[in-house]
Amino acid sequence: MKWDFERKKNLLVAKIFGEVDHHFAGALREEIDRQVINSGAKGLILDFSGVDMMDSSGIGIIMGRCRLMESMGGHLCVTGANEPIRKIILLSGLGKLVGVCDSIEKAEKILNTTNEIA
């Protein structure tokens, strides 16, 4: 698994690549948290368009980052998830807590609107 970060004004995009599992979960979590805290971003986008497979370790990653963003007064969107990953997000009830969008552009719009209202 690999990851890459991109800053878009007050949003942070974490692009994840490969297979998300328990082995890499700890390192990915720590890196996202570090980037979020250092950047002070008000919105976080977790982009899964480069992810072939995610097991339930990914639920913990998304849920934990959702809590982190809430604690900082921000929000989280998940983008580019394939069908099995979307199924896992729905199964876990995460769909009610985070925005799930097809593209980063859509997520940006949602997060920017949410921030303006807030």
Place this chain on the structure above:
Amino acid sequence: MKDMMKCEFPAKSVNEGFARVVVSAFASRLDPTVEELAEIKTAVSEAVTNVIIHGYQGGEGIIYIECEIKEKNLIVKISDKGAGIENVQLARTPLYTSNPDGERSGMGFTVMETFMDELEVKSLPGVGTTIIMKKQISSQEDEASE
């Protein structure tokens, strides 16, 4: 002769990826779709992660995998000689986790049940756990000819 394969390897998290690759390579002769292959990989990942975290509790141990192809069915058996599960019914409950402080979701068995057609869990505390998963593959050739 039975169409099968067996392998065993140490219960280390780095081998989660290895387990997914060997099972999906074996399953690929059934010509699964990309989505079916992702579902098989995810179910295997859940089972192997369970063995590492719960079966051997992060310590040393061996994970045993046996796969079989019967017509269009893939059967995957994953066993350990670890701690075993006291209450299998409770462990299979969605969102149940024995480790609520960590970032574990308690969705492992639910994911296996969702992505595979059948899931059987046999466990004896102090002896180990065996899970058997079965999935029918909708061969892509058939879909094309329909």
